[in-house]
Amino acid sequence: xxxxxxxxxxxxxxxxxxYAILIILSALCLFFFYLMVxxxxxxxxxxxxxxxxxxxxxxxxxxxxxxxxxSINIPRGMLNSLIIALSTAVLTTYFSALTAYGVHVYDFxxxxxxxxxxxxIMMIPAQVSAxxxxxxMNKFNLTNNYIPLIIPGIAAPVVFFYMKQYMESVLPLDxxxxxxxxxxxxxxxxxxxxxxxxxxxxxxxxxxxFVSSWNNYFIPALLLDKAELKTVPIMIAQLRSADxxxxxxxxxxxxxxxxxxxxxxxxxxxxxxxxKGVTAGSVKG
Amino acid sequence: xxxxxxxQGRVKSISYAKWGYIFIxxxxxxxxLFTLVPQFLTVYNSFFENYRIGLTQVGPNYVGLENYKALxxxxxxxxxxxxxxxxxxxxxxxxxAIPQFVxxxxxxxxxxxxxxxxxxxxxxxxxxxxxxxxMAAAFSMLIYxxxxxVGPIQLFLEHQGIIDKTFDFFAYRVSVRGMIAFMNxxxxxxxxxxxxxxxxxxxxxxxxxxxxxxxxxxxxxxxKVTLPLLMPIFVYCFITAMxxxxxxxxxxxxxxxxxxxxxxxxxxxxxxLNRYLSGASRNYGAAGAxxxxxxxxxxxxxxxxxxxxxxxxxxxxxAPKYHRRRQRGENA
Numbered sequence: 001x002x003x004x005x006x007x008x009x010x011x012x013x014x015x016x017x018x019y020a021i022l023i024i025l026s027a028l029c030l031f032f033f034y035l036m037v038x039x040x041x042x043x044x045x046x047x048x049x050x051x052x053x054x055x056x057x058x059x060x061x062x063x064x065x066x067x068x069x070x071s072i073n074i075p076r077g078m079l080n081s082l083i084i085a086l087s088t089a090v091l092t093t094y095f096s097a098l099t100a101y102g103v104h105v106y107d108f109x110x111x112x113x114x115x116x117x118x119x120x121i122m123m124i125p126a127q128v129s130a131x132x133x134x135x136x137m138n139k140f141n142l143t144n145n146y147i148p149l150i151i152p153g154i155a156a157p158v159v160f161f162y163m164k165q166y167m168e169s170v171l172p173l174d175x176x177x178x179x180x181x182x183x184x185x186x187x188x189x190x191x192x193x194x195x196x197x198x199x200x201x202x203x204x205x206x207x208x209x210f211v212s213s214w215n216n217y218f219i220p221a222l223l224l225d226k227a228e229l230k231t232v233p234i235m236i237a238q239l240r241s242a243d244x245x246x247x248x249x250x251x252x253x254x255x256x257x258x259x260x261x262x263x264x265x266x267x268x269x270x271x272x273x274x275x276k277g278v279t280a281g282s283v284k285g
Numbered sequence: 286x287x288x289x290x291x292x293q294g295r296v297k298s299i300s301y302a303k304w305g306y307i308f309i310x311x312x313x314x315x316x317x318l319f320t321l322v323p324q325f326l327t328v329y330n331s332f333f334e335n336y337r338i339g340l341t342q343v344g345p346n347y348v349g350l351e352n353y354k355a356l357x358x359x360x361x362x363x364x365x366x367x368x369x370x371x372x373x374x375x376x377x378x379x380x381x382a383i384p385q386f387v388x389x390x391x392x393x394x395x396x397x398x399x400x401x402x403x404x405x406x407x408x409x410x411x412x413x414x415x416x417x418x419x420m421a422a423a424f425s426m427l428i429y430x431x432x433x434x435v436g437p438i439q440l441f442l443e444h445q446g447i448i449d450k451t452f453d454f455f456a457y458r459v460s461v462r463g464m465i466a467f468m469n470x471x472x473x474x475x476x477x478x479x480x481x482x483x484x485x486x487x488x489x490x491x492x493x494x495x496x497x498x499x500x501x502x503x504x505x506x507x508x509k510v511t512l513p514l515l516m517p518i519f520v521y522c523f524i525t526a527m528x529x530x531x532x533x534x535x536x537x538x539x540x541x542x543x544x545x546x547x548x549x550x551x552x553x554x555x556x557x558l559n560r561y562l563s564g565a566s567r568n569y570g571a572a573g574a575x576x577x578x579x580x581x582x583x584x585x586x587x588x589x590x591x592x593x594x595x596x597x598x599x600x601x602x603x604a605p606k607y608h609r610r611r612q613r614g615e616n617a
Contacts, residue, residue, distance in 0.1 A: 011400065018395050018403065025388070026412040029471060033419075036427055039437065051441035095311050102308025106301055114309065119594060121316075123525070123587030125532045127555050128580040131562060131572045132326030133319065148319070155316035186304045215420040217535045218555070222562055233422040237539050240426055252430055259423040267418055271411045278414065278476060279483045 040253035047249045058250055066254035071242075072235050073227065074258055081231040082262070084149050084220075085213040092153040092209040093163075093202045100163035101190055105176060115164075122157040126219060134222050144226045149219065159205050166201040166280075204277030207270060211263050232259045324580075331573030337565070344570070352574040366557070367578065373545070374553040377462060377537065378530030381469035386523065389477035394507060396478070397485045413475035421535035424472070428464055429540050458550045461541065465551060468536050473529075477522060484518035485511060521593050528586050531579060534559065554579055 039047060041059035067075055103115055126133075137148045171194065179189040195202070217233035224230050230238075236259050239252060267274060331352050335345035356367045392413070396406055403409075416424070432438050432454045442448045454460045488511065496506050512519075534555040537545065543560070545552025558579065561572035 015401060018401055022392070022395070022403070022409050025392075025474075026409055029412050029416055029475070032424075032427060032431065035431065035437070039430075047437070048435070049440075050444055051437035095315075099309050099312040102305045106305030106308070108302040108305035111305065116595070118312075119598075120587075120591050121320075122594075123528055123583065123590050124580070125528070125583055126320075127532055127534070127558065128576045128583065129320055129323040129327050130558070131330055131569060131576050132323030134562060135326055135330070135569070136323055151315060152319040155312045155320065160312070186301065186307075190308075211418050215418075215422070217420075217422045217538075218559070222559075233420055233535075236420070236422045236426050240429060240539050240542055249430070249435070253427075256423050256427050256430070260419050263418050263420070264415075267415060271414075272407070274418075275410055275414055275479060278479045 036253055036257055040250065040257045042250055044248045044250050062248075062250040062254040065248060066251045066258065069251065069255075072239065072255065074232070074235060074255055076228060077230055077232045077235045078258065078262070080146075080229060081214050081233075084146055084231060085210045087146075087150045088153040088213040089206040089210040091150065092156045092159055093205045095154040096156050096159035096205065097163045097195065097198055097202065098190065099160050100167055101194060104164055104167045104171065105173065118157045118160055122161060130219065130222065133219070137223060143223050144229055145223075146229075148223055149213075149216075153209065153213070156209070159209065162205060162280075163198065163201060166198060171197060200273070204273060204280070207266065207274055208277065210266070214263055235259075327573050327576045327580075329573070330569045331577050333570050333573075335570050336568035339565075348570070352570040353577075356571065356574050356578070367554075367575065369549070370552050370554050370557045373549075373551060374531060374533055374555075377465050377533060377551065377553065378469070378527065380462065381466035381473070382523075382526055382530065385470050385474045385477055385526070386519075389474050389481055390519075392474075392478045393481035393485055394511065396482050400503075410475070410479065413478060415475070416472045417476045419472065421468075421472070422539045424468055425536045425539035428468060432460075432464065455541070455546050458547055461546055461551050465533075465537050465540060468540075469530075469533070473526065477526070480522055481515065481518065484515050487518075488514045517593065517597070521590060524586050524590050528583050528590070531555075531583055531586075 035053070038053060038055045040062055042052075042056040043058045043061070046056055046058070099118075103111060133148070134143075137143055137145075142148050175193060175197075176189055179193050184193070215233060216231075217237065220231050221234050221237065224234060236255065239255060330345075332347060332349060333345040334343060334348045334351065336343050357365055359365050395401055395403055396410075430436055434453060439448070439452070439454070442452075443450065454464070492510050492514070493506060496510050501509065532555055533553045537551045537553055538556055538559070541551055543556060545556060554575065558572055558575045560566050561568040561575065
């Protein structure tokens with residue numbers, strides 16, 4: 001056998017191993033969610049019989065039961081989460097772009113200090129100020145209110161940093177000068193000329209902030225205790241504390257499925273731009 | 286102040302300077318109101334005794350450092366809870382993080398290898414990134430349901446005769462910790478893969494070519510070229526993952542109903558904090574002290590991340606071309 005054929009066989013074997021690894025990992029990622037969908041289609045009696053990978057015909061019965069459940073009002077929870085997550089996504093991206101624009105375009109005293117400050121606070125987690133946050137919201141009578149879950153999105157250092165980097169690569173300052181010559185006010189220039197240029201960055205960051213707000217459990221659980229205001233993660237956690245053995249298990253799987261469904265659908269439609277967003281956010285060179 | 290002469294030279298920027306302030310004001314008002322003031326309040330609370338026993342409220346009374354002392358006072362059995370929970374948090378994180386980084390590194394090399402020329406990359410990346418977006422509370426609930434005493438995994442193993450009815454996955458430290466670490470691994474390895482891939486693609490391709498021409502094999506290229514040049518991004522990734530690990534809450538909280546089953550071996554720092562924030566066990570003094578400790582831990586790591594970002598940012602802004610040329614020259 002010549003060196004060349006030997007090399008080719010080696011490469012072929014290597015490829016087989018690599019594809020096998022990729023397929024196993026992909027299967028691992030999908031397995032539990034597939035099992036969830038299968039189990040969401042089975043009745044409680046079927047589930048008690050044991051494990052299977054073949055879907056059954058009870059999907060819509062379970063959906064109806066879960067949707068109309070008396071103790072866990074999942075449609076209400078999904079609506080609540082949707083309101084909070086959408087408002088957060090809009091506010092976070094708009095104001096992060098606005099803040100980044102302020103630092104990027106204008107020269108003012110303390111600008112560098114401000115930029116350094118925002119970068120320095122980027123890594124501080126919300127949990128370490130949660131105590132004071134809850135106390136303050138209590139004092140302002142803002143518990144069981146969505147304001148403390150939505151408004152803080154305006155100050156999002158990570159999104160600010162992303163927008164700032166994006167502006168450095170796509171926003172030529174002469175465009176702004178040209179708008180000024182045409183008599184456009186600073187706000188109008190930002191809203192009508194700059195924002196459209198930032199569309200890809202805004203889209204990506206809207207998705208990420210929507211998802212993290214939809215999935216957020218820690219802070220909402222501390223602030224919301226009225227049943228009609230609860231969000232999806234709080235309801236899911238409640239499911240865990242309930243007396244489990246008496247539950248219709250088909251319904252439990254359906255609740256979990258409903259909790260992750262909106263994000264899944266968004267992801268399936270937009271996965272390409274989402275992955276591009278992760279890549280862009282990570283290349284800092 | 287230093288900038289004054291430069292700014293005077295640029296008449297245009299002076300006349301627009303106020304807009305800079307106007308545009309950043311909303312950010313700072315919200316930051317001060319919803320983060321900075323709460324942060325100070327949290328620290329302030331840590332110096333006061335303020336808790337509830339049954340229906341009686343004690344405090345708030347100033348107690349100095351008593352809350353911190355109490356945190357580090359051993360229990361009757363000799364354990365110091367905060368150290369135990371710190372250790373739990375770290376152990377849970379590291380058993381997930383090791384496979385996360387090893388596999389992510391491996392996949393990043395596979396995906397970027399021209400020789401392997403992997404097909405269907407879009408599909409694989411889409412699938413492995415997906416768990417990153419799943420609601421942690423829901424994923425945890427799903428895993429609980431699947432492994433619970435009436436769940437399909439238990440039933441399957443019973444039917445196979447591997448375990449009997451008395452077996453309980455949630456009675457063993459190894460299995461509960463394993464589940465938590467596994468979930469963290471599944472949720473994060475795709476994200477890390479994509480970040481490391483971007484890092485590898487950012488490396489000057491001619492370096493790989495010249496190493497191959499010089500007769501380096503795939504291992505040598507990886508250890509002598511890829512790894513050293515990827516190091517900054519790898520370290521950045523690792524430290525941010527560790528900061529995320531310190532915040533671990535949703536997964537173990539939901540999986541163990543907040544109890545850290547079995548025997549508090551899966552209770553994390555933030556679960557500890559959470560217990561003191563509400564309900565019958567409310568204790569704002571202890572919660573404040575725990576918050577300050579978590580703040581210091583994330584603060585130290587966050588400072589490293591900040592330094593790396595700032596250095597990179599400065600470098601990119603000042604002389605990107607010069608730097609790249611120099612790097613190529615040094616390594617060629």
